[in-house]
Amino acid sequence: MSKYTEDDLREELKTKEYEYGFYTDIASDTFPIGLNEDIVRAISLKKGEPEWMTNWRLEAFKAWKEMTEPEWANVNYVKPDFQAISYYSAPNSKPKYDSLDEVDPELLATFAKLGISLDEQKKLTGVAMDVVVDSVSVATSFKKTLGEKGIIFCSISEAIKEHPELVKKYIGTIVPQRDNFYAALNSAVFSDGSFCYIPKGVRCPMELSTYFRINQAGTGQFERTLLIADEGSYVSYLEGCTAPSRDENQLHAAVVELIALDDAEIKYSTVQNWYPGNSEGKGGVYNFVTKRGLCEKNAKISWTQVETGSAVTWKYPSCVLKGDNSVGEFYSIAVTNNFQQADTGTKMVHLGKNTKSTIISKGISAGKSQNSYRGLVKISPNADNARNFSQCDSLLMGNECGAHTFPYIEAKNKTAKIEHEATTSKIGEDQIFYCNQRGIDTEKAIALIVNGFSKDVLNKLPMEFAVEAQKLLEISLEGSVG
């Protein structure tokens, strides 16, 4: 036996303590379940926020306490117990798995179909990565290019600290704290999200994607996005990922606010593929999102979304066309399969003169799912010569699913021109047989028909995103026709 000195003992205790301390530190970074003022304060404190932000959160929390969960959507689910959720969990720095072999093979098969690279697969599933140099360097050069143009693109937590004047000026101006139940909840407890500012007259030279954002891990279930396009600027922003997102958090309540100042244009594209639950309808994410944009004079906002995931979706990306000659667009594909339920659409609020809006909604229902389009076109008394064109098409697969359309129109100005078209069709056995006879098997035939049906919207997506979205549609509907 070698001698064991006091010094050795001290040394060992030191390292042990460090290890232990480090570990407990992480463990204690998840808050106890439940929601009260103290929790809201604690979240703000954890994030090192200034007092105005803490107060803003507290105001939201007060409002939320007085509100009740809305029930008007055409969806059925067990309401979440808001006191049974933990509202803060620090980003987990520990890898979930040591190698890809430990990851659910079904998930990996899906990745392969989507053509996602091995490195990306590791990143998405939370496997420890040896080679991070690539993505870091990409992100760094990316940041440099943006910085040269004066574009700010960072997490909202960072923005609150680094650019408080911008956040303070705009946050909650488009979606106020008390806007609705989930927006109020989000305002009180939002964990993180993205912030983007494009200076006057700047055309953002690349598609901004959350994928490239440094420090993106663990944005959590209450995401908050604020995007400001200053006068005469342009930005195309991509949100989400076609890769399936499995998340233990059942409830997701995000808020997105867009501000397009005079002559600015924002193109906001989303691909949402949250876990939809299994084929029996167990599990799956509840996605209650508030997305709204404001257009000043001559400004334009386009929302394009491909929604394939989530067990329950409740989402209405909207445009407030405040400035004269402003333009709002909404292009949407919503796919529901198995027991999924989606109630999605848009609101176009015409306030300014000569404002124009276009709505193209494509709903695809399969299995036992329910797919609803809900849209409001509102023309205020001062909105002379406002125009809207809406087209809502539904495609049904099988006999057990449902498609519903709830268009609301409020026109308070006689000069308004509003057009609404709606169709419902079913993938027919005749169409399938026709494809079969040309050598195309049933699975591929459905993909072809669905892609044809969705073409008007897919065309609005940035090129690479469109290709991925197309593959995603195929995968989402796999096995939906027996």
Place this chain on the structure above:
Amino acid sequence: MLKIENLHASVEDKGILKGINLEIKAGEVHAIMGPNGSGKSTLASVIAGKEEYEVTKGNIVFNGEDIEDLAAEERAHKGIFLSFQYPVEIPGVSVTNFMKTAINETRKAKGLEDMPAKDMLKLIREKSELLEIDRKFLSRSLNEGFSGGEKKRNEIFQMAMLEPQLAILDETDSGLDIDALRIVANGVNKLKSKDNAVLVITHYQRLLDYIVPDFVHVLYNGRIVKSGGKELAHELEEKGYDWIKEEVNA
């Protein structure tokens, strides 16, 4: 090439084909005629493999292989083509995209790579010239808003692209005026060779003035009750189908 033996088929338990025997060799043109409801279109669908039809007895042998258990797409891969009486619309899918998918799926089934885009373009150019089809037409959504004549020409264009061994033309003449009929028939004639075969299904003789058959068969009540040369078609045109019915029922 195709040999049908004692074929019985039914849909929803109702017997429609009641013992068909037919042999078609490479290089031949056969016509199947018959009154409405005699089972002509059913025969076309059964050969092509439409699922709703159940083969209850007999065999369909294509190039020496029993095919009645194969899926419709597998039969297509082996070279069976059906020109539909009522081609369906597929909105948002262009004729070109549809053909590209069909050709590449067939190639995939044979273990081949996708056809290179350059070759695909060349093939499309070649075949659309052969059939005098305006190429603007090929970017339109499949059959959506097509006139009757356009739909049938599109069917023949697809046949040209897929180069089947056996082409079944199901009532290709229905809904066509005489000019459109001539164009479609010319297309078929240009595609005919000693290696392929055509089965024309028609109610009227007029198509057979343009696509001249080697054999004419009369289908009545689920059976081929009379076979002959092209002159049989003329006889039917003159006398109608009643004398056949009487002969059978006698």
